[in-house]
Amino acid sequence: MKRFCLSICFCLMTFCPFIYAEKEGLNIKIEQTIKKEMAGSIQDTHQAERYWIGAWVLLYLAVLLVLATLLKQEYWKDLK
Amino acid sequence: MPRRGPFKTWFYTRMPIHKFWQKHYVNYLAPKNLNFWYVFGSLSIVALVMQVVSGFFLTMFYIPTEEQAFNSINNIMQKVNYGWFIRYMHTTGASALFIVIYLHIYRSIMYGSYKYPRELLWVIGVTLYVAILAEGFTGYALPWGQMSFWATSVILKLFGTIPLIGKQLVIWLQGGDAVTGITLHRMFAFHVILFPLIIIILTLIHISSLHYVGSNNPLGIDTSKKDCINYHPYYTAKNLVGIVIFLIIFALVMFYKPSMHGFFIEPTNNIPADSLKSPENISPAWYLTPYYSILRAVPHKFFGAVAMASAIAFLFILPWLDKSPVRSIHYKGTLSKIALLFFVVSFLGLGYLGTLTPTPINIALCRILSLIYFLYFILMPYYTSYEKAKITPKRISQ
Numbered sequence: 001m002k003r004f005c006l007s008i009c010f011c012l013m014t015f016c017p018f019i020y021a022e023k024e025g026l027n028i029k030i031e032q033t034i035k036k037e038m039a040g041s042i043q044d045t046h047q048a049e050r051y052w053i054g055a056w057v058l059l060y061l062a063v064l065l066v067l068a069t070l071l072k073q074e075y076w077k078d079l080k
Numbered sequence: 081m082p083r084r085g086p087f088k089t090w091f092y093t094r095m096p097i098h099k100f101w102q103k104h105y106v107n108y109l110a111p112k113n114l115n116f117w118y119v120f121g122s123l124s125i126v127a128l129v130m131q132v133v134s135g136f137f138l139t140m141f142y143i144p145t146e147e148q149a150f151n152s153i154n155n156i157m158q159k160v161n162y163g164w165f166i167r168y169m170h171t172t173g174a175s176a177l178f179i180v181i182y183l184h185i186y187r188s189i190m191y192g193s194y195k196y197p198r199e200l201l202w203v204i205g206v207t208l209y210v211a212i213l214a215e216g217f218t219g220y221a222l223p224w225g226q227m228s229f230w231a232t233s234v235i236l237k238l239f240g241t242i243p244l245i246g247k248q249l250v251i252w253l254q255g256g257d258a259v260t261g262i263t264l265h266r267m268f269a270f271h272v273i274l275f276p277l278i279i280i281i282l283t284l285i286h287i288s289s290l291h292y293v294g295s296n297n298p299l300g301i302d303t304s305k306k307d308c309i310n311y312h313p314y315y316t317a318k319n320l321v322g323i324v325i326f327l328i329i330f331a332l333v334m335f336y337k338p339s340m341h342g343f344f345i346e347p348t349n350n351i352p353a354d355s356l357k358s359p360e361n362i363s364p365a366w367y368l369t370p371y372y373s374i375l376r377a378v379p380h381k382f383f384g385a386v387a388m389a390s391a392i393a394f395l396f397i398l399p400w401l402d403k404s405p406v407r408s409i410h411y412k413g414t415l416s417k418i419a420l421l422f423f424v425v426s427f428l429g430l431g432y433l434g435t436l437t438p439t440p441i442n443i444a445l446c447r448i449l450s451l452i453y454f455l456y457f458i459l460m461p462y463y464t465s466y467e468k469a470k471i472t473p474k475r476i477s478q
Contacts (some may be wrong), residue, residue: 033100041351041352042150042153042154042157042223042225042242042349042350043154043157043158043350043351044157044164044338045157045158046157046164050164050165050168050335050336051335051336053165053335054334054335054336055333057330057331057335058331058332058335061324061327061331062328064324065321065324065325065328068317068320068321068323068324069321070322071317072317072318072320072321074317075313075314075317076314076317076318079112079309079314
């Protein structure tokens with residue numbers, strides 16, 4: 001039962017960011033911290049957006065790590 | 081026998097893909113003592129898939145012409161929706177792929193995964209590594225920045241040192257006497273068609289070969305069925321933890337430090353290519369710099385290229401150089417352990433020196449480290465047969 005619940009949680013967590021991106025992705029409006037004019041060289045003008053999305057991705061991965069660890073422990077306890 | 085619906089029955093009688101899946105994944109028996117070093121094989125597949133996916137989206141917006149290549153990259157970064165995400169995924173992914181491959185190779189050397197009966201598996205793996213190096217090199221040319229242009233020029237000229245066919249080969253690769261837009265287009269063709277195809281085929285052969293001879297283990301001993309467990313679900317669950325940790329590190333770099341202090345994206349490459357003005361220090365991407373340092377260490381161009389090619393060629397013959405009766409480093413003597421340590425230090429040192437300006441001190445260090453690198457292989461038959469190996473257990477659980 002525990003295995004089943006963990007598997008369901010894991011599947012849900014995998015789809016969460018996609019649902020989030022579908023819902024919120026187009027509405028992200030962040031003030032740019034760095035705005036440089038294109039002057040012949042490649043500029044990164046999306047720094048603020050990058051940091052913000054990065055935070056959510058890391059948060060999601062952190063939760064995923066907890067679930068993956070629990071799933072691993074659940075399966076491997078039989079062998080130990 | 082599980083009950084199947086009519087569609088599944090119809091499908092499986094014509095395409096027994098489930099048998100392949102069962103044989104190579106679910107019922108594949110792996111030794112039960114595989115430690116975290118064994119996750120890097122799976123991680124390299126994850127990184128490879130990420131490269132294919134991000135590369136596919138980049139190809140939609142990239143224009144492989146001399147006039148448009150650099151601007152199209154700028155366009156991807158500035159105007160394409162989440163273009164920065166796709167590009168940083170690809171640039172970080174390239175470095176991540178090489179990091180996991182180097183760790184995978186290190187694990188194979190450490191646990192003697194190249195020894196009998198896995199010699200062919202090792203040779204296929206090294207061929208795959210060479211194909212990935214070529215893929216990395218051709219991809220490095222595509223942004224058509226200053227470093228792309230000059231590193232491509234330097235590396236392609238090396239092919240000219242090959243006797244008889246060298247000059248013609250360089251002309252064919254460049255599409256003329258010099259590196260131009262034609263060269264860029266050829267690098268693009270190599271990068272998106274030829275090498276990915278070779279890499280995918282070699283990966284499949286590598287995995288098939290592994291599943292035929294079976295996985296090695298940290299003890300380097302032969303295993304019976306009693307010492308093995310099904311790959312799925314045990315190693316699926318275990319590797320999942322490794323994959324998520326990998327993705328966390330990947331996300332940290334990709335979102336917060338995509339250039340990685342100039343190692344993953346060179347600042348010089350953010351400037352458009354100028355064939356009249358070379359950068360102060362020309363160096364290829366970091367994953368090629370160990371070999372580039374060996375090239376620099378030799379004063380003669382031809383012998384430098386020979387040394388560079390030998391550095392990879394020695395990897396191919398490694399299974400026949402190691403005369404030790406045991407596989408794993410755990411049971412080898414002190415000399416093997418010291419030699420491996422020196423090898424790792426020399427490889428990392430050469431990699432770092434390859435990114436620096438070639439000052440006399442750096443060149444001298446390159447020579448010392450190159451010598452250590454080659455001595456690891458040349459002396460291997462002697463120290464592995466001279467030293468006394470420890471007695472290995474008969475079984476994993478012993």
